[in-house]
Amino acid sequence: NAGVTQTPKFRILKIGQSMTLQCTQDMNHNYMYWYRQDPGMGLKLIYYSVGAGITDKGEVPNGYNVSRSTTEDFPLRLELAAPSQTSVYFCASRPVGALNSNQPQHFGDGTRLSIL
Amino acid sequence: AQKVTQAQTEISVVEKEDVTLDCVYETRDTTYYLFWYKQPPSGELVFLIRRNSFDEQNEISGRYSWNFQKSTSSFNFTITASQVVDSAVYFCALSEAGQAGTALIFGKGTTLSVSS
Numbered sequence: 001n002a003g004v005t006q007t008p009k010f011r012i013l014k015i016g017q018s019m020t021l022q023c024t025q026d027m028n029h030n031y032m033y034w035y036r037q038d039p040g041m042g043l044k045l046i047y048y049s050v051g052a053g054i055t056d057k058g059e060v061p062n063g064y065n066v067s068r069s070t071t072e073d074f075p076l077r078l079e080l081a082a083p084s085q086t087s088v089y090f091c092a093s094r095p096v097g098a099l100n101s102n103q104p105q106h107f108g109d110g111t112r113l114s115i116l
Numbered sequence: 117a118q119k120v121t122q123a124q125t126e127i128s129v130v131e132k133e134d135v136t137l138d139c140v141y142e143t144r145d146t147t148y149y150l151f152w153y154k155q156p157p158s159g160e161l162v163f164l165i166r167r168n169s170f171d172e173q174n175e176i177s178g179r180y181s182w183n184f185q186k187s188t189s190s191f192n193f194t195i196t197a198s199q200v201v202d203s204a205v206y207f208c209a210l211s212e213a214g215q216a217g218t219a220l221i222f223g224k225g226t227t228l229s230v231s232s
Contacts, residue, residue: 033219042120042207042222050217058219090161094218104151105220107161 002026006091006108013081013115021076021111023091030096032074033105034058034066036087043090049074050096081115088112118143120210122223129198130231137193137226139208145169147213150184150191151220155205167191198230 007022025032030051035043035058045058049068063085065077074093078085092105119142129135141150152164165175167184175182179196195202205227209220 031217033217035220035222040125040224042122042209042224043220044222045219048217048219056217058217088159092220104163104166106163109160112159 004091004093004106004108006089006111008111009109010112011114013078013113015081015083015115017081018077018079019081021078021089021091021113023074023076023108024072025074025091025093025106026072027093027095027106028071029093029106030071031094031105032068033092034064034074034076035090035092036060037090037110038087046076046089078113083115086113086115118145118210118212118215118221120208120221120223122206122208122226124226125224126227126229128229128231131199132197133230134194134196135198135228135230137195137206137208137228139191139193139223141189141191141208141210143189143210143212145212145214149211149213149218151209151211152182152191152193153207153209155207155225157204161207164193195228198228200230200232203228203230 004025033048034046037043044060047066049055089111091108094105121140148169150167154162181194183192205225207225208223211218
């Protein structure tokens with residue numbers, strides 16, 4: 001059972017480049033999330049999804065896009081990379097339902113992204 | 117508005133000392149969940165505990181204990197007889213049942229350094 005898998009683990013981008021951060025989970029969780037963590041700060045929500053085909057903005061969505069075509073995958077896309085997007089990105093998932101109302105989120109190991 | 121405050125940015129202790137990490141939260145929801153996560157130097161997020169708003173019982177797990185007090189909106193975390201391996205960033209987080217997606221709202225974290 002792999003849990004939540006994020007790729008790549010590290011990446012350096014040039015300003016203006018685009019890329020997709022991959023996230024996949026094998027736990028059949030409906031809810032998935034993308035967070036970013038800046039130095040000295042807690043994690044902030046970028047986007048979330050409550051199921052395939054359904055996504056919504058979080059606290060800091062500007063400069064990002066997401067899609068959720070399957071239950072397993074929730075990629076995060078940066079269209080025009082900017083230095084302010086240098087951060088560590090975490091993907092997470094959790095189950096839902098009456099028996100899972102307070103289940104914790106399962107996190108991937110993170111993607112460290114630098115934009116120069 | 118919902119908010120999590122971890123007023124202690126950094127704490128340094130010597131091995132075997134007890135240490136308490138403070139967490140104060142704000143929410144208007146009557147049903148909510150509180151979490152603690154550990155982020156060791158390797159960077160992954162490790163789930164430690166969750167509490168729902170209807171369960172104010174304190175909990176002890178080995179050297180770890182948690183004190184939840186709704187009257188003061190606090191969910192403090194104590195490590196007894198600290199060890200070097202406890203060195204990490206610790207995050208307190210809040211999830212509201214009434215919030216779409218039930219994403220986590222994180223505090224900024226407390227960096228704990230335990231020296232031998």
